[in-house]
Amino acid sequence: MKFIIWTPVYRDNSGGIIVLHKLASMLREAGRVTLIWPQPKPSFSELKTLRGWIKLANWFKFQLKNLATNRDIKSPYKLDIATNKDISGAVVVYPEITAGNPLGGSCVIRWLLNKPGVISGVTDFGSNDLFFYYHKHFNDWTINPHEDHHLRVSELKSDIYQNTNKAERSGQCYMVRKGRDRPLDYHEVGAQCVDGLSHEELSVIFNKCEYFICYDLYTMYCRYAVMCGCIPIVVPQEGLSKEEWRPEIQNRYGIAYGWDDVSWAVETRGKLLDYLAEEESRSIDSVDRFVAIVERYFADQLSVNSADDQR
Incomplete structure (x- = not known):
């Protein structure tokens, strides 16, 4: 065949x-x-x-x-x-x-x-x-x-996305991609837009920032951020619950669905990394x-x- x-x-x-x-x-x-x-x-x-x-x-x-x-x-x-x-x-x-x-x-x-x-x-x-x-x-x-x-x-690109910064982090970066029709008001003033950057460039930024704000509901970049030690926050869509957004719990590991979900992202980061190891x-x-x-x-x-x- x-x-x-x-x-x-x-x-x-x-x-x-x-x-x-x-x-x-x-x-x-x-x-x-x-x-x-x-x-x-x-x-x-x-x-x-x-x-x-x-x-x-x-x-x-x-x-x-x-x-x-x-x-x-x-x-x-x-x-x-x-x-x-x-x-x-x-x-x-x-x-x-x-x-x-x-x-x-x-x-x-x-x-x-x-x-x-x-x-x-x-x-x-x-x-x-x-x-x-x-x-x-x-x-x-x-x-x-x-x-x-x-x-x-999946293409994890684990040779590029690695956590090389174990020290303190600060600031936000954000990505729009398929979320371009949504209000872009979830990130802080001065946050860096990372749309269009290479994987190598993104890895550097993910290793500096504390938070990655993502307007795209479904993208591998959230997992890449976790692999670099950054906390990804997907901007919630009105009328779409967390369970409707990602029905399978393993697909929610390490990722916050809105600011109120940050503790979940931090607590389940290890589960996501284990899950990705078997990907x-x-x-x-x-x-x-x-x-x-x-x-x-x-x-x-x-x-x-x-x-x-x-x-």
Whole structure:
């Protein structure tokens, strides 16, 4: 079984893009042929339109720009890029922001890395698509009623995020990201905005600040802050209780949901660090379960594709 992961070109500050590339890397390590289809590379079907040829021209310009800046579109995981010949017989994985089936794959998976429609407005899915969710909060139970279709992989970057400051801390930093439509009044005057900073830069700031105020309800950066000894405070959303925000208690460890929850964050920091120490094995188990479900669901189609490839 071959996988093609449809993904934007790797960006170090996008959690969704990171986990798409991480999934490809883990599938490859598990012995599965896995390739990526980086955006904005056009598919063969898109070249049937003028828009597709414009996209192709932009793709060539994009590659030239990356060569000039030494940017590796294969990402730090050194993933191989798919061609049109690879699509036949492959299982294609799209994030929920992708409309339709641009690669024309016969076996399609939608990975819900956010609630469908929230980021892109896209809810153009196929009737035979197989759905997986990253968090329960992101799942649409009307299109995916299967609780076991949970696919979660993590990139902890523990070589970067470490607590190197055991001394006294002070001050706040804050992050907006997907919380840009919310009132930005929870942090103190003079707090440093850390949106867009590199992981290395963030690690330094997290090791200086006492508090990390986060307007984005769901981001790995809160855990990165804990790994550096900083207390993350997620700005509560009106009408959303703590339990509704994070139903699984282990996903609340080390993180305060508002100022009144700071003592919880401090008291459970050790539990979060212990939980993260086991994250790699949980990710491997999650990917193994994902592959098993995919094989069962697409068994007939994969058998047909295999027979066609042998002709």
